[in-house]
Amino acid sequence: MSYADNFSKMQKGFDMGQAIAEADRCLLCHDAPCSKGCPADTDPASFIKKLRFRNVTGAIRTIKTNNILGGACGVLCPTAELCEKECSATGIGQPIAIGKIQRFLVEHAHETGFEVVEKKNQRSEKVAIVGSGPAGLSCAAELAREGFPVTVFEARGEPGGVLRYGVVSYRFDMDFLAAEMADIKKLGVEFKCGSSIDSQNKAEDLLKNSYQAVFLAPGLWDAVRLQEKKDIKGLYGSVAYLEALRDGQLDAFAGKIENKTVAVIGGGSVAMDCIGAAIRLGAKDVYLVYRRSYTQMPAEEDEKIEALNEGIHFLLLNQPIDYVLGDDGGLKGLKLVRTALGDVDASGRRSPVNIEGSEWVLPADLVIEAIGNKADDQSPAWYPQVKLNEKKLIQVDPDTGKTSMDGIFAGGDIVRGPALVVNAVQDGKVAALAIKAYLSQKSEE
Ligand SMILES: Cc1cc2nc3c(=O)[nH]c(=O)nc-3n(C[C@H](O)[C@H](O)[C@H](O)COP(=O)(O)OP(=O)(O)OC[C@H]3O[C@@H](n4cnc5c(N)ncnc54)[C@H](O)[C@@H]3O)c2cc1C
Ligand code: SF4
Known part of the structure; x- marks a missing residue:
């Protein structure tokens, strides 16, 4: 007997009718608390209101322009502790199923071929990203949207990090990941899989090899x-x-x-x-x-x-x-x-x-x-000038993701320790913004 059927697909999410019915329950709070409960600054109040007034594409745009992995977060965020916890604080009997609405909207975009995220400019400075988990993907997408040529170096055979090689497939399946990955690939991000940046100085050497900035997001893979x-x-x-x-x-x-x-x-x-x-x-x-x-x-x-x-x-x-x-x-x-x-x-x-x-x-x-999980014992050798703490986690300025080495930024679990997909996404966004500012300043020098 094959057990593959027990693993192949995650449970079906909301359909259009269910998503609209759920949005219709929203109290449309002034100064909505749910919007303050998202670590990635998603604005649920805005996309729920748009859906309620049948502006489906506007709702999708709100999610995906803020978070390229909006679908993954809709599926995997522990919403009861985040946005939905804030919703329940309004006194509403049952909080709005924000994660499920979010997932539906992203799935709907994929099913209808609605393309949300576009490239804005064209920049010449190249950025290298180490690791293709949520932090690396989010940083890559943000920078590619701004026109930077981005290369993601991934040790494993396929991109996705924990989304691909950790979370079990009946909770998050490959087709869903492939659809969100396609949104990132369309932005022109280059993936070099099977390319481990894991020998003496190798991460820092990327700066010498025609990349003007580096984002480190290798996660924690040592059990x-x-x-x-x-x-x-x-x-x-x-x-x-x-x-x-x-x-x-x-x-x-x-x-x-x-x-x-x-x-x-x-x-x-x-x-x-x-x-x-x-x-x-x-x-x-x-x-x-x-x-x-x-x-x-x-x-x-x-x-x-x-x-x-x-x-x-x-x-x-x-x-x-x-x-x-x-x-x-x-x-x-x-x-x-x-x-x-x-x-x-x-x-x-x-x-x-x-x-x-x-x-x-x-x-x-x-x-x-x-x-x-913990950081690889060997990792300090890959980036010897980058300051680490006693757990070998990379130390950064939390407002920018800057490390102690000029031009190197970091985010995700390698900075926070074991955390959430939505935290890694936010780190990628924060670092992308800082990398853009850093490269713009450099080009003016
Ligand atoms: C089994 C499991 C289940 C989880 N479930 C949930 C959940 O339901 N909800 C939730 O919000 N969070 C969950 N998490 C946590 C969440 O997945 C992580 O916080 C998140 O993936 C961290 O993202 P990251 O980008 O920092 O790193 P990762 O996702 O770990 O990705 C890092 C990537 O870097 C690559 N890499 C490592 N070293 C190198 C190197 N030297 N060179 C090149 N590439 C390298 C790795 O192969 C990997 O692809 C779960 C974690 C695990 C382990
Ligand atoms: S589901 Fe996740 S990403 Fe979406 S609003 Fe809630 S916490 Fe934020």
Whole structure:
């Protein structure tokens, strides 16, 4: 049996009738709070009002001229914590489904071939972008619209970053990504895939090789691991697991997971993608192992409820401490210790404290560690003059994305740590504006 059908498409969004009916519920607030709740400065009040008065193309233009990945954000933004949270503060019973309306409008543009974003000028200064995730794509599109020749260097075989190689396809599918990518390619952005900028000085050397500015957006692709025992059969990091699923290895993985017991360590959105995928690959039992309590899990409420409904076993207040191996060296189980909640720690949550003598073993055939991603240990060598913090994240001026090295800008997860698509989009926009100002100033010198 092939499990591909469980992964191929994301759920259908609103149609025109549903989108208009939802827009009709809007209270048309003066000084609309939703417009202040978007990290990428999208103006939902404006596009909802336009849709309500049947100005569909105007509504699409409002979204896409502000955010080239408006469709991706409509699908993936945790809206309950952003724009829709502000909407609910107006006292409206159920907040307007802003993300769903946004997604519909962008899908409608793609279906009808409505082209929104145009190139304005023609500039000669070339800009190099490292990484084709949301930050790199957003920066590339903004600069290309301004007429700059832009080249995006991407280590992997296809562009898209986490949108392509991370988020599971039943939440965000390839066709949707391809349509948004087409909007960017139409602007003339050049993509060099399979081109890793990852050796001594290589990122900084781009400035010597005919590029006048560089935007660094390589994201975080090194999975944080529980311990150094990485080569155990049956043990995976979330990056490798999700990337393999996105790279057409569904059936190969299903062979390993079908009717097996899978444990996923972690409590965030990445862990949720890992457990959801395991269920869809036919696992018998899927355990989510988390060292704190349910309310402390960073995953969104909707995701947690969906996981419970899918039959995931939540194993809370348990800290993994070791792996149990069989005679063949393969994984047999996960050794855990129960925890209790102690004092509030630096994260603002009560910290888990191991309960002495409460160790036990959860039998498991596969374990997936989804406990965070970090910057590549080697990355400082690629840009040695760029100032980093102790986590090897790039330090920038938040208003411009400027790094400590003249001509080099940065944004997205490599600056913020693990964040959201919409944050990366905004970083790309902010840096594009600053790069334009920097190059204009240079040309006057
Ligand atoms: C599994 C998963 C699920 C997520 N789900 C959501 C969600 O539902 N909603 C949401 O808002 N956010 C979600 N996020 C977070 C969001 O995807 C990230 O915050 C966002 O993608 C960061 O964008 P970025 O452009 O900084 O980096 P990335 O998307 O990581 O892209 C960086 C790109 O740079 C490339 N690269 C790396 N090193 C080099 C190099 N040396 N040379 C050339 N190229 C290089 C990488 O291959 C990659 O394509 C999720 C993250 C993960 C991991
Ligand atoms: S980009 Fe995301 S946060 Fe901003 S308005 Fe759209 S759905 Fe809401």
